[in-house]
Amino acid sequence: MSKIIQNLEIPIDNDLEEKLQWLVPEHGPYRILRQSVDARRSHSPHFVYTVEVAEKGETLELPEFKLEKIENPKEKPLIVGTGPAGLFAALRFVERGVPCVLFERGSDSGERIKGINQYWRYGKLDPRNNVCFGEGGAGLYSDGKLITRIKSPHIPYVMNRLVQFGAPEEIQWLSNPHVGSDRIRRVIPKLREFLRANGCEIHFNTQVTEVLTEGTQVVGVRTEHGTEFRSPHVVMATGHSAEDMINHLRDLGVKLDGKSFAMGLRVEHSQASINKIQYRQFSEHPKLGAANYKLAHHDNKTGIGVYSFCMCPGGYVLSSGTEADGIVCNGMSNYNRNSPYANAAIVISIDHDKNFGDDVFGGMKMRRELETRAFNSVVAAGGTRELPAQNLMDFLQGTNSKTGPRALRPGSSPSGALNIRLDELLPKHMVTRLREGFEKFQGSMKGFLTEEAQVYGIESRTSCPVRVTRDDETLESVSHKGLYPAGEGAGYAGGITSAACDGIRIAEKIIAQL
CATH class of the missing domain: 3.50.50.60 (FAD/NAD(P)-binding domain)
Incomplete structure (x- = not known):
C-alpha cells in the first residue's frame, strides 16, 4: 500500500530519489504531489516535497477523472x-x-x-x-x-x-x-x-x-x-x-x-537583482531558476492594503488596453522565464462601499478615467501605444530625472515606454498608499528600492x-x-x-x- 511523505526537505545539491531510497528502502514507484522552494534567510535554499511512494511490486494509479455521460440532454447550453x-x-x-x-x-x-x-x-x-x-x-x-x-x-x-x-x-x-x-x-x-x-x-x-x-x-x-x-x-x-x-x-x-477591487502600478527590476535578494549567494544556482516574491502591507488605521499581484519572474510588461483612448499595463512571462527582467503589479485595495457608496458603476468609472488619463499623458509626450513609466525612486520622491542613473531604461515592454510623472497621474491618495507600501516592502526585501527599478502605469484590470x-x-x-x-x-x-x-x-x- 502506498504512503504519503510530507514536508520532505532536500538540499538543492541533493537528489530526491537518493533520499527516498534512504527513507523507504526497496520502494516501488513514486510520484511528486507537491514541490516548492524554501529560501528563507535562516538556512540555505532547499526543495520541500510531498511524495506518494508505493511498496515494491505495487503500481501507482493516476487519476483519470472519468465522467458519466448523460443521455438525451434537452437543450444546448x-x-x-x-x-x-x-x-x-x-x-x-x-x-x-x-x-x-x-x-x-x-x-x-x-x-x-x-x-x-x-x-x-x-x-x-x-x-x-x-x-x-x-x-x-x-x-x-x-x-x-x-x-x-x-x-x-x-x-x-x-x-x-x-x-x-x-x-x-x-x-x-x-x-x-x-x-x-x-x-x-x-x-x-x-x-x-x-x-x-x-x-x-x-x-x-x-x-x-x-x-x-x-x-x-x-x-x-x-x-x-x-x-x-x-x-x-x-x-x-x-x-x-x-x-x-x-x-x-x-x-x-x-x-x-x-465590488471592491484593486488598482496601482507595475514595478520592474532586473531578474538578477530579485534572484540576489531572494537566494543570496545561491542566486546563480542552476536548479533555482528565476526567483519570485509575494509582498503585502495592511494599514490598520485606514484598512487599506497594498500588495503584489501577478508577479512575473523573467517576464515582460505589456500594454493591454481594450479601448483606443485608454492605456492599461499587465505582465506575463514565457515558460522558461528567461527575460532579464522581473515585474509585478503593486496595487492598493479600493473598497467599493467607502469610495462609491450606492454607485454600482463607481469603480468602473474610476478605472476608465485613469486609463484615459494615462493615454492622454502618452499622447501629450508624443507617443501612441507606449506605456507611461517612471524611475521607482523618482516616483517615491516626486521627481523626474531625464538623465543620470534614474533615466528611464528600455525595459521589457514590447510597446516601449515614455518618461511620465506617474506620481502626478494617479490620485494623491493612491500615490500616498503606494509609497507607504514600497517603503514597507524594502523592509521585507532589502534592495527592493533601487534606482535600477522603474514603475509602469496603469495596472487597472486586476478584477x-x-x-x-x-x-x-x-x-x-x-x-x-x-x-x-x-x-x-x-x-x-x-x-x-x-x-x-x-x-x-x-x-x-x-x-x-x-
Missing part, C-alpha cells in the same frame, strides 16, 4: 466568452455528453496574436483581438499562472486536462504552477479542436450583443449578425473587461452590485469592479432565471484556475437540470 471559465464550462459539457454553443467576439488564438502584435508595434488597436479579448481571454497573456487561493475539488481535474492538451506535467504538483504564455498558446488550439470534435459549436468573430428574455426568464441570445440562438441556459463568461456586456445587463434590469449577483446554490442570476454569471467578469474568480473551476461548477448545475 449557450456560453458567451472563451476565457478559462467559458472553455472549461464547454469542456465539462462535452465530456458529460452535452452539446453546447460557444461564442467569442474575437478570433482564434492564431489570428488574435496578429492583432496584438499590430498594437504593440504600431499602436493600432484591434478592439476584438487584444490582450483581454479573443480566444483564451486575458489568461492567455497573464503568464499562464495557475496559482489559486480557492479550495475546489475541480482543481486536479483542471490541471489534468491542461496537461492532456499539452501543458507541462509539473503543473500538477508545483506550489506555483505556471504554463507560460508561450505554451498556453499551444494548449488552447488543442482544447478547441477537442471541443469541436465532441459536440461544441464554436462561433469566432461573433459578439453576443443581446440576451433574450421573456419576463425574467432568459431564453437565448442575439449576435451582432442578427442571428438568434435559443436556450434557457446562458453562461455569461465575458471576462473582466467586457464593459459593453455589463452595460447591457444593467439596461436589461439584471441585478448588479458594486471587475462590478459583480453580476447570483444565487449561492443555483449559481443563476438572482433576478433572471437561466442566466449564469461566470468567472472574473461576473466577479466570482480571480485567475485562470479559479475561473476554470467556476465554469465547471456552473456546467454541473446546468447538467443537473438536463
